[in-house]
Amino acid sequence: xxxxHPDADFQRFLxxxxxxxxxxxxxxxxxxxxxxxxxxxxxxxxxxxxASGLGTVYSTxxxxxxxxxxxxxxxxxxxxxxxRMMSRVEGIAPDAVQIGMAVRARIVSQDxxxxxxxELAEADRNG
Amino acid sequence: xxxxxxxxxxxxxxxxxxxxxxxxxxxxSDLAALATMAALDQVGLGLEDVDGLFFCHGTDTLGxxxxxxxxxxxxxxxxxxxxxxxxFQCYVELAAWLLDxxxxxxxxxxxGSNQATASGKHVSTVQPMRYEAPYRPIxxxxxxxxxxxxxxxxxxxxxxQLGEVAVAARGWAAFxxxxxxxxxxxxxxxxxxxxxxxxxxxLDCCLVTDGAAAVVMTRADRARSLSAKPVYVMGAASETTHxxxxxxPDLAVTGAARSGARAYAQAGVSAHEIDVVQLYDAFTINxxxxxxxLGFCPKGEGGRFVEGGRIAPGGALPVxxxxxxxxxxxxxxxxxxxxxxAVRQLKGEAPGQQIADVELALAHGNGGVLSSQATVILGRxxxx
Numbered sequence: 001x002x003x004x005h006p007d008a009d010f011q012r013f014l015x016x017x018x019x020x021x022x023x024x025x026x027x028x029x030x031x032x033x034x035x036x037x038x039x040x041x042x043x044x045x046x047x048x049x050x051a052s053g054l055g056t057v058y059s060t061x062x063x064x065x066x067x068x069x070x071x072x073x074x075x076x077x078x079x080x081x082x083x084r085m086m087s088r089v090e091g092i093a094p095d096a097v098q099i100g101m102a103v104r105a106r107i108v109s110q111d112x113x114x115x116x117x118x119e120l121a122e123a124d125r126n127g
Numbered sequence: 128x129x130x131x132x133x134x135x136x137x138x139x140x141x142x143x144x145x146x147x148x149x150x151x152x153x154x155x156s157d158l159a160a161l162a163t164m165a166a167l168d169q170v171g172l173g174l175e176d177v178d179g180l181f182f183c184h185g186t187d188t189l190g191x192x193x194x195x196x197x198x199x200x201x202x203x204x205x206x207x208x209x210x211x212x213x214x215f216q217c218y219v220e221l222a223a224w225l226l227d228x229x230x231x232x233x234x235x236x237x238x239g240s241n242q243a244t245a246s247g248k249h250v251s252t253v254q255p256m257r258y259e260a261p262y263r264p265i266x267x268x269x270x271x272x273x274x275x276x277x278x279x280x281x282x283x284x285x286x287x288q289l290g291e292v293a294v295a296a297r298g299w300a301a302f303x304x305x306x307x308x309x310x311x312x313x314x315x316x317x318x319x320x321x322x323x324x325x326x327x328x329x330l331d332c333c334l335v336t337d338g339a340a341a342v343v344m345t346r347a348d349r350a351r352s353l354s355a356k357p358v359y360v361m362g363a364a365s366e367t368t369h370x371x372x373x374x375x376p377d378l379a380v381t382g383a384a385r386s387g388a389r390a391y392a393q394a395g396v397s398a399h400e401i402d403v404v405q406l407y408d409a410f411t412i413n414x415x416x417x418x419x420x421l422g423f424c425p426k427g428e429g430g431r432f433v434e435g436g437r438i439a440p441g442g443a444l445p446v447x448x449x450x451x452x453x454x455x456x457x458x459x460x461x462x463x464x465x466x467x468x469a470v471r472q473l474k475g476e477a478p479g480q481q482i483a484d485v486e487l488a489l490a491h492g493n494g495g496v497l498s499s500q501a502t503v504i505l506g507r508x509x510x511x
Contacts (some may be wrong), residue, residue: 007257032258033257033258059277059378061264061269061324061327062324063263064322074262074324076373076378084374086259087262099276113261
């Protein structure tokens, strides 16, 4: 067995304001979403490592709601470590998000749960 | 190991639809049963002949068992595996092997849905994915939108080119009495339609209809004694690349590139020999991606390829000649309707525009969010 409990661990890290992904000790392959084994190789040597939080927009869409509800961005982000994840880019208009933009992760609370979102990498996240 | 697909050794002998559009007062299995009997009647077979049942249901995960019970049969083989809307192309692939091996003698592939009158929207048992759900994509449309955005970025594909696909589908539907949407559609109408998930608008999305279809397959020798026009299964191959769009390796290249290449190799034909093309057009971007991945044009050229009405009635390449999922019908899963239209074109019995001298047809299925791809190549005796 393994002492990795993929989703429970990931969510616990997020609650501690840490964006953690997995890495195979032998190959250095990074893995997201969290698993008990490395996809493709089956390696059972995954360890948790802190993500750099840096990424690039791979694709983007705007979900258009009825007029009284705000539209919002949905994007696929290529993490600097390699894996891709769905998220959204905040801090600019949803339709201003463009493929290729450099973005940086931050953890926000949504409906009481911490989630990873992204903002433009140039922006001062403390500003 | 080289593939030894039983090329031309099995055939579709019956193919029918039932209740396309709106069919109030019917359950999914009611409509599937009507399509089943219509397909069996075409060749004088009865339910007692069916010893292989391939069926899936929108919400009943044991739907194959339920439908066998409804029909009052106890088949040797039941497959109700789910790959999304491509399941039916996968069923043809599996049925060909099982028939050729002698495991079964008569395969019934059937589907039905009452989603439009039951709920008015796409019905699905699909569970939201833990690592996508917080971002609230409207699936499936947002996933296809992400693929379309990527295609536009990489290849310069335009919104108007997506529109050409929608307008072409409507053009074919106008000839087809079975089609649900037959009123004229112009490119201007298309460009004015409301965005749902950029860059896709309402008119980039398939219909939500009721409907059912069924096909009957058997070995080629028996097919010739049952039907004057057997439609031979020349090749059938499927591929799966991912489940959610976040894990699709390359949003601009689908598994159709591999399923198509394998099916062509099995059949011993190439794209330029295909006379009519049926592609699973859940969204306009599908048609463009599949035209590229199945070799009808180079990668990245799909948008320019469909310009000028090339895939519309009167164009150089007849695509989705029934009106497709965009304008004919889309009862939750469309794959079997693509097969039925291919069979009808080969038999010279299309309800809409019949293409002259069809010897080879391709019916391509898509499941999930570009996740499962399955290609079936069908031919008349002249193609054997």
